[in-house]
Amino acid sequence: MAAWARAVRGLLLDISGVLYDSGGEGGGVPIAGSAEAVRRIKASGLKLQFCTNETQATREKFVKKLQGLGFDISVAEVTAPAPAACRLLKERGLRPHLLVHDDLVPEFADIDKTNPNCVVIGDAAENFSYANLNEAFRVLIGLEKPVLISLGKGRYYKETDGLKLDVGAYMKALEYACDVEAEVVGKPAKAFFESALAEMGVPPEQAIMIGDDIVSDVGGAQQCGMRAVQVRTGKYRSGCSGAVQVPKEPNLSWDADSSAAGCIAAHTGSSEVALQGAVLEQAHVCARSKSRVSAAWG
Amino acid sequence: MEQLLREAVDAPSLEVFKARMAARRALKAVLVDLSGTLHVEDSAVPGAQEALKRLRGAPVTIRFVTNTTKECKKDLLERLTKLGFDIAEHEIFTSLTAARNLLEQKQVRPLLLVDEKALPDFTGIATDDPNAVVIGLAPEHFHYEMMNKAFRLILDGAPLIAIHKARYFKKKNGLALGPGPFVAGLEYATDIKATVVGKPEKTFFLEALRGTSCAPEEAVMIGDDCRDDVGGAQNAGMRGILVRTGKYRPADENKINPAPYLTCESFPEAVEHILEHLL
Incomplete structure (x- = not known):
């Protein structure tokens, strides 16, 4: 079992660039497989909170838009x-x-x-x-x-x-x-992540943040004591991770053709153990080598 | 301890030493600031026209150098001619000229976010399918859509060239944002540093001398801004003369280290010094 995936009880999910790309008619386009992935995470029994820096709409309107795009999401689940x-x-x-x-x-x-x-x-x-x-x-x-x-x-x-x-x-x-x-x-402020974690009732060391922004999502979450996964969807551009200062490498990066939530959910049964297995399996296919992942976590 | 300190302060720094060495070389070029040095708003500095005439009698190349984001050379020339100065357009070198030179050097096609009045200085520069971004003072261009356009170009590798990075300026009805904040925003978003082309950048002064076959050590700069004119020129290896006109405030000469080569009352006095001591 990958050491870094031990004892995960909750996930914080960024929304824009992870679940959907905003803009255009209808307000955006879901990233393939992400609505299904959210459903699977919820079915797995993992705690889930959406942690967004979205400020182009009230939470109510934003949630309504996401529901319209097929996401299972409610206002109370969104930290903005x-x-x-x-x-x-x-x-x-x-x-x-x-x-x-x-x-x-x-x-x-x-x-x-x-x-x-x-x-x-x-x-x-x-x-x-x-x-x-x-x-x-x-x-x-x-x-x-x-x-x-x-x-x-x-x-x-x-x-x-x-x-x-x-x-x-x-x-x-x-x-x-x-x-x-x-x-x-908002992200990457520590207090903001802490309030999202408090909503879930999960301590930082038992939570994983998934986002597309190396500074706001990955760096912010890591500074807060969480582990973080960077997805190669949304704003992700190859080679950009090195251009800005974050405390350490993202703990994992996933390819664009399968969303991070999907990667986790696809292998997730109803228990934490299944998630850990899934992460381990996924670690083999991600661009960063397993040893590097381990190194990031000692 | 006090003795040690005094010695440290009195000891000529390398720059001062270099400046003194330079003083032994014959002067070949004089750079002159415009606003605050030759004129203050719509009035010439008393005696400045006559002093310029006397300077023209000496074997030196003269360049008029200024930071401007709005006025093209033609407009500047028109104003100075009206005030009775004998100046030719090719003698004027501005931050817009510096930007143009840089574009030609890099052979790039700019997205020009500059005031309409500045555009004549970019005549002949191709701007189709841009692969560079030039930012001057252009409030009408500083909006969401244009900023996004500039941002995407820079992210794709277009160089970001700033005429200058002033934070704000004074308008009749209050303060207004300058180009600096917009440059800073784009720098942050793209993690790219802008190339600033105006005074006090070293390259500005070196570019102003291009084509004169003068080394910086053979040039002197006269201006009313201690940091931008005198400090910038001295940093480029020239001598700097500070004049007590325009924006000068008492004790300005203490703002830079090494101190100005010379501080004098006004442009005519600076010219007298050059004619008597530097030729």
Whole structure:
């Protein structure tokens, strides 16, 4: 049995780029086999929580879209940055100026937004105009101590019509302009993974994160004490793992023609032992050698 | 301890030593900043036109060098001519010229995110099917769709060239984002460093001398910006003269190490020094 797969009780699944590619008509296209894989994970008795940096829609709308694409998913199973940001704003008495997608605004309905004393930036997509960025910049530069809260810090993601800049690029733009460092709510922030784990009731050492982003998903989860699997779907580009700093190599990488969840679920019976067997079997076919996988885990 | 410190401070650094050695070589080229040095907004610095005439009487090549993202050479020339300066277009070298030279050197076709007014400086450069990205100050281009386009090109290997990386600038109705933040965002997303072409980059000063057959040690730069003009030029091996006009603020000359070769009241005084001591 592969040492690294011991005692897995729960999975955290990234959504965009792992379960589906967003964009286009209908809001996206499922990645082959992924809806079936989610069903199998659930049938196996493994705990499952979806851990996403999606900020282009409210959780309700997002879940509805995924259900429409054939996924077995509910709002309570989704950990997303906007609700986490709302908690943080309330705790600290912050009144945000929002630079977010129009469809995300309802998440902030209960938040006082008058006379703003911070800026919250999310993946605003078309709302990332010069005028809107400038407005956020002027709010920040006008504050005695600028507070910038970023919903994730991803560099880019893949939509059906190609790669798109993610919130991280615009977060950096404002950081550079105002000489501040943003507080990140969402992956790869440790607190965010911890809240997703708490929802599942599984400690980090018994959970695996599956995602397509080497920094936000793999690096973030590993820093939190979890193991992580990088899938070669979504934004994955060959050779990119080495370009950015993560604590260690992903624990496993899977090929695009079989989604990670599928790989696990395909071999999963109803017990943990079956999952471990599946991971071991899969380790033989993944690009990274078994010994390298073992080395990553000592 | 104090004695040791004093000695360390007094000891000429290698750069100062080099500058002193350079001072022994005859001067062949003078680089002159425009805004703040020859003129402040719409007024010429008193005596500057006359001083330029006197400098032209000496056996030196003159280049006018400036950071600009909006004004093409033709516009700059027009303004200076109106103020009574005797200047030819080929003597002007701007950050836009530097960007153009770099494009020609690399033989790439740029996606030009620059102000419409800057476009004449890129006449003749092919821009179809772009494989490079040039970023100036162009708010009308800094939107989601265009940023994605630039991002994809860079990710596919297109070089990212920045005219400069200013954070923001002042407009009549308040502060506005400069090109820097957009360059920084693209750098972050692609994990690629932009090539900045304007002052104070070393290559800017070396490029300005291209075609003059002068070595940096045979050139002096006159400007009102201690870091960008004087520091940049000295870093490229030239001498730097700081003038107390334009954006100069008291004690600016202490901002760089090694200190400016010379600090003087204005452009005419700098010219007098050159004519008396450097030829």
